Amino acid sequence: MPPRPRTVTIAVVCLALSFVPGLATWIFTGRWDLPSTWFLALAICVLLWLNLTALYQGRNWVRWLNLLLIAVGLLALRTLFAVPSNASFPWVPVSQTFLQAVTLICLLLPSSSQWYSQVTEVRRLRKRAAA
Numbered sequence: 001m002p003p004r005p006r007t008v009t010i011a012v013v014c015l016a017l018s019f020v021p022g023l024a025t026w027i028f029t030g031r032w033d034l035p036s037t038w039f040l041a042l043a044i045c046v047l048l049w050l051n052l053t054a055l056y057q058g059r060n061w062v063r064w065l066n067l068l069l070i071a072v073g074l075l076a077l078r079t080l081f082a083v084p085s086n087a088s089f090p091w092v093p094v095s096q097t098f099l100q101a102v103t104l105i106c107l108l109l110p111s112s113s114q115w116y117s118q119v120t121e122v123r124r125l126r127k128r129a130a131a
Contacts, residue, residue: 002118011106012056018099019048021092058119063107070100
């Protein structure tokens with residue numbers, strides 16, 4: 001595998017950190033007396049872990065999925081500030097948006113795009129060689 005560029009590592013770390021405020025808010029405000037909350041928390045944590053792992057390993061489709069979701073989230077941010085909120089932690093959406101914007105920029109840089117293309121090609125060649 002080609003060496004992972006620093007931009008990919010920064011993107012994965014920023015994306016992981018962007019999940020922390022939301023999870024922390026949920027931990028303090030969740031209805032933990034309900035069994036469904038525990039199941040949902042476990043399912044979300046597993047999905048987030050799989051997402052970050054796949055992104056770090058060079059799965060290009062995960063990169064594009066994250067770029068799409070972050071872009072939609074950034075566009076939806078306008079409506080978040082247009083609606084009055086009674087949120088206990090108003091810094092959560094701002095910090096998440098900043099970290100996700102950094103993730104978006106890092107994943108779109110040429111070094112990241114080139115690395116994801118190289119990893120995809122290496123996987124394709126290995127699959128052909130194994131067949």
